[in-house]
Amino acid sequence: MTQEQQVEALVDYIMKHCLWQFHSRNWDREKQNAGVLGKTRQLLCGEAVDLSTPADRCYWVDAVVLADTWRKRFDWLAEMPADATA
Template sequence: MDDLMKDRIDLLIDYIMKHCLWQFHSRSWDRKRQNEGILTKTTQLLCDEPVDLGTPADKCYWVDAVCLADAYKSRYPWLKTMDKDDIKALMGALHERLDHLTITGSLNLELTDQHY
């Protein structure tokens, strides 16, 4: 991964960490599911692709994805210069980083408490 990609991921992660409450779900499986749902739909929106709204969960993730995609478009004009494959690669790397920060690398023991 080149430095430009890392810098862009840092900007996108920073926005999520400062503005998106959904990242703080209390169980690891919820965080994993939400990260996947929201970031997949955000990617689809950024790439002008159709978004599946077939379930209530899909609709919930879509609402957060619309907010995130709109914020990204308004704050990071360089997204408009990227082609779809580059956006997908960027968002895939962002997803990996977010999962690490909020799930696998988190020191929050509540995430893995079986009785919670």
């Protein structure tokens, strides 16, 4: 599977299963998507996750669920180097 196909699989999962991506206001949606996906990346890469604000903790909850699901569904994530980019 190419890196492009891997990214498509992750995006497809988000589009079909993650309601947080559909926030009604554009600026809220962008902020929330960046928060959840950023924390998901940190979890998948074994990095420390900042939980200092209520928003950080909210994003973290969704990120934990997403990271756990992705680990189960996409075994190739475990083999991907932490510094890989799309």
